[in-house]
Every structure is written in structure tokens, then in C-alpha cells.
Amino acid sequence: MPKFFHQFHRQLKEREWSWKNLTYSFPFADLQPLAIIWILVTGTLLGVRHLGGLQPLELNAYDLMVQLRPDLGPDPRLLIVEVTEQDINTIEKWPISDRTLAKAIAEIARLEPTAIGIDIIRDIPYEPGNAELATQLKNPKVFPITFLGQSKYQQVPPNPNIPEKRVGFNDLVFDPDGIVRRNLMFAKNGKTTMTSLSMRLAFAYLDSKKIDSKLTEKQEIQANKIVFSKLRSDSGGYQNINAQGYQVLLNYRSAEKIANSVTLTQVLERKLEPKLVKGKIVLMGVTAPTVKDIFSTPYSATKNGNIPTPGVLIHATATSQILSAVLDGQGLFWYWDEWQEILWIAVWGAVGGCLAWRLEKSLNLMGSAIVACGSLFGFTFFLFMQQGWIPLISPAMALLITAGVAVTYKYEQSRQQQGIVMKLLGQQTSPAIANALWKERVHLLESGLLPGQKVTATIILTDVQGFSTISEKLPPEVVMSWLNEYLSAMAQEVQEHQGVINKFTGDGMLAVFGVPIPRTTPEEIAEDARLAVSCALAISSRLPEMNQNWLTRGLPTVKMRVGIFTGPVMVGSLGGATRLEYGVIGDSVNIASRLESCEKDRQEDTCRILIAEETFLYLADKFEVESWGPLPLRGREQKVNVYRILGRKKK
Secondary structure: OOHHHHHHHHHHHHOOOOOOOOOOOHHHHOOHHHHHHHHHHHHHHHHHHHOOOOHHHHHHHHHHHHHHOOOOOOEEEEEEEEEOHHHHHHHOOOOOOHHHHHHHHHHHHHOOOOEEEEEOOOOOOOOOOHHHHHHHHOOOOEEOEEEOOOOOOOOEOOOOOOOHHHOEEOOOEOOOOOEOOEEEEEEEEOOEEEEEHHHHHHHHHHHHOOOOEEEOOOOOEEEOOEEEOOOOOOOOOOOOOOOOOEEEEOOOOOOOOOEEEEEHHHHHOOOOOHHHOOOOEEEEEEOOHHHOOEEEOOOHHHOOOOOOEEHHHHHHHHHHHHHHHHHOOOOOOEOOOHHHHHHHHHHHHHHHHHHHHHOOOHHHHHHHHHHHHHHHHHHHHHHHHOOEOOOOHHHHHHHHHHHHHHHHHHHHHHHHHHHHHHHHHHOOEOHHHHHHHHHOHHHHOEOOEOOOEEEEEEEEEEEEOOHHHHHHHOOHHHHHHHHHHHHHHHHHHHHHOOOEEEEEEOOEEEEEEOOOOOOOOHHHHHHHHHHHHHHHHHHHHHHHHHHHHHHHOOOOOOOEEEEEEEEEEEEEEEEOOOOEEEEEEOHHHHHHHHHHHOOOOOOOOOEEEEEEHHHHOOOOOOEEEEEEEEEOOOOOOOOEEEEEEEEEOOO
16 A cells, blocks of 8 residues: 555545544534434424324333333222122123112122222113112212213113212223223213213212312313313324313223222122221222123233223222322323424434444444433333323434434445545555455544554565666657556556555566555465465466567567565655655565565576565465575675575465
8 A cells, every 4th residue: 555545545635535534533524414314304203203103102112111110009999899700600690680789789888988889881670679779879979880982872871860970981992002091081972071980989089088179271170289181182102092072191000909809799798898898989890701891901911811901990090090199199191292292302313313423333333222222211211100101112213213324324425435445445456455444444544644563564576677778779658658568467466466566666566465454463474475476476477478469569578577575564654744655664675675686697587586485484385486595685694595486386
């Protein structure tokens, strides 16, 4: 890598980018492409999000965070009376008769609960015992249900003999994936506003505790300073849900046990402990799987076989949520405004872009991306533990996609730049060396200079016999053309044998094997020595054909001498700011020059190749050699063991 490197370096400066630009300065040299990438990725992602494309993923993330939260355990203010599969088998009838239901209500009422919620439809009589049930339903603590449905054909009208203030609907709201994550507290039924069962039960309990409640200016319920803010269609990870009515996000309490529970059989057999009932809210409902009053919740995927949750447990969850918010200070879910969510997504997109733009090594980038995603999830989950639901998937995708596009852009830019570099370098060195230069570009150039370093290399020096006489007899333009043909052939062989041409010396050439990437192991140094000798033999083999061609054209033929030596040299930039060249300095260069000019009269063929013992020791008996013994070399006090290369050994 000689003068051409510094010429190449100047060309890079003219293009306003340099080796350093291609490495660690390049990422911040021009942020305009990064800005464009960031805007396009963020804008596209926000558009997809606005259309609801990311909502399913956000809901999955919500479910995961629900599952990861600590379990709060059963709510002591509630008791659930379950109609189990075993109860149905014991009673041997479903639906259970009105008498059985009335007996259960009477037994519960005897133990003085605050409220009794009956999550069992009774739109028609199930004799015997309808009159007995009607009597029990007159109890002001009993809250039966109605079902609003999606149309009037699905509706189950409330019992006309029961005041509206004691009737609650048990309709559930499903997300597009069929999972119950919301609590519908109020809903319109024609011109009538209906109240949910959970609201009826919770506020009956709050009334017993003398907790005041009112409507705010925004027509939202406030109880004990807690405002039940209405869920918007784009709250949290939602984007396009139907938020009609009065909805809040359902805050699931526990995956295992929402409240204490007993079976219907235990109630009928009077095996119910009074302390479980007195002053509590009691919900009675069906948990038997065959009745199919079961629904998917965020916890369903964690259960064995994806088992859904009975409806009565969901109503218990909604009731517990209201009580916990008002009495325990366990806040309701809160959300950012849309502009805050957009800014949040954009910031993480910028983080991903900056990481990709700044970090060059894949492992560093991957590690940083993992840390960034972990930090994003950690912060989002921290807020979730504080009842805050903010987007998680959208910013994560902004981070990863922006980083991915930025890396792709950088790779393409790097590939194009590498193509230019390889084209320039490839004109004077082998593709392998050019590729090595590209990979090691940071270490090869500091402040526009190649730092000096000591390496063990193999040097080739060549010279044309009688060139002075040839140049004297021919016009300069003919000599130039003829010489270019000769040097071009030599340069081609040097490149093919992974060498570097340091300089042309008129009719001669100085080539180096083992730079600019240091070769440190004995095996690598030996490989350089063998490549250098092979290169000289390749040049020698081309000379007869070239001489024949020149002879036909009336041009002079060539006899050349080659000196090869392996030893330590210093390599690096030589010169100043106005002129630099790649210097190869050391006694090894001098010895190679002296070998080339040693005993010029001893030349038996068109190309004489002489090596010293230092090179001979690395050839591993792969070449035919002729020992010339120890010879004195000009300028040296000690003799050097010289060998002449005859050719490759035949296998």
C-alpha cells in the first residue's frame, strides 16, 4: 500500500468522507438520513397504530403484565357461592328449581350479609317454588340480574315486581380477541340507563359504610374523592374499541382466588360459617363448566388448557375493584393523552435510530437493543404497577424497526463505499489485501496517517538488465508504452499473489508480502515467503511469451533479475502534510536490493531469482533451489547465504 494509498486518501477528502468517516465519525457526520428514516418509520407506525393494527399486540402485552403482577389474594369483603358440577349432580337438576334457589337465598340472608347478588337468570318459573323465590326476591338486600344483549331478541327483561334500583345487568364487554378486559358499569337500554350488577353490589356496600358519591361536571362518578374516569376508545393500548356506555378498565385482582367461596350444597346444608357472610357482599353464580357461563380473561392463557373464567368470578372482580378503589386507595387505571403517547413512541424510535447510527459492532448493537427493550418494558411495567397503562409494543417496534432500517441503510452505504474503496485499492493490490484494508480501516489510519509499525515481511526487488541501453536507443514514448506492458504484467502477478506494490523504480519494482496487515505467526510469515517466490516464478513464466510478442513488434526483449528477502521492516506513512507515501524501511529492503544486483554476470535464463537463507528457511522444501553459498553483498560486512530459485518441485 504505497503512494496509491495517500492518493486515495486525498480523493476521499475531495468526496467529503474519509476512512474515519467510514468508521466512528461517520455516524454523526450527516444525521439527515437518520432523521428521514426516523420520520418515515415513526409516521408509518403511528398510521398503522391509528388504524388498530397494533392493538392485538398491545392487548397481549397487557395480559402479560397482568399475569406478572403480584397476586393480591382474596377480597375479604366478598363471598362467592358457587354452583359447581358436583352441586348439579347432587341436586340432579339444571336449571335448579326456584325452591332450591329460594332456600339458598334465605339461608344466606339469615346470616346478615350487606348485599346478595344472584348471577342466575330467572326470566321464567322453574317449579316447584316460584312463589317462595318471589318472596325471597323482595328482600332489599337481594340483587337479581337482567341481560341486555345485543338486540331486543336477546334481552332478558327484569322481574317487574322488583324495583329497578335492585336490578343489575350481567352483560360483559369483550375485546376483539374475545377476552374480557373492561367493566361496563352503565349502559343504555332504549331511553333507560341500566346499572351493572357489580355497581349495584359495590355501592350497596359503600352506602352501608356511609360513603358519599356524586356525579362530576364531566358526568363521571366520584366516590370518596375517587373519580371513575370513562375509558376512551384510544386509552392505553386500545385504538378503535367501542367505548359506548360507561366503561372502565377491569383491574383483575387474582388469578387463583378473587374471594372466599363456598358451594351451593354447603349453603343448603347450613354448613356456612356466619363470619364469611355477615356484613359481606355475597355473589351466587354458576362455575360448572357444562353450563358454559365461562369467559376468557387475561389469566386464561396461564391456566392449564387455557381454561376460561366463570362469569360470577368476573362480576366479583369488578365489584372488588370498585371497593378497593374507594376504600383501599387502590387507584383505577390511568392513561396518557394521545399526544403524550405519540411523543413516547417517537422518542423510542429516535433511541433505536441513534443506537444503530452510533454503534458499529453487531454485538454491541444487539446488546444495546436488548438493554433498551428491557428498559422500555421495565418502565412500562413499573407504571402498570402504579395503575398506569401506556403503549409498550408501539415504542418497542419503533425502536427495533428504526434501528433495523438504519442498519440496513448504513450497510448499503457501507457496501457502496466499500465498492469504491475496493475499486481504488484493487488497482494496486490484491482483492484479499484490499478487503483486509477495508476491515482494518480504523486501525490503519489515525489523523490521516498510517502509524509506523514493525512487521516481518518478504521483500521483492526487480530490475531489467540493460534498461539504460534500451531507453537510450528508443524514443521516450515507445519506452513508456513498452515499460507499461512489462510493469502491468508484474503488477498483475503481485496482486494475484496477495502482495502490495510499494513503488515502481523506473524499470524496477518494490513489492512487499505481509503488509499492511501484520503477519505475526510463523505460519503466516512462511506463507508470505512462499507467495513471494511463487509470484517471482509466475513473472518468470510470462517473460518468454511477452518477449516473443515484443520481438514480433520490433521491440526489445527483457532479461530481469529478482532479489527476495524475508525479515523485519518498519512500515508506515513517510512525509508531511503536502506529500505522503507509504514507506518500507529496514535492512531487509537493502538486502533484497543487493541480492537482485549480486553477481550480475551469472544469469543463465531470462529471469534470475535469488533469495537469502532467511527466505529459504520458510519455503518448506516446496521449490527447487540451487545454493550459491555465502556471498559478499555490497555494503555489508558479513556474507549472506544465497540460493537461486529454479522452479517448483514436482509432486
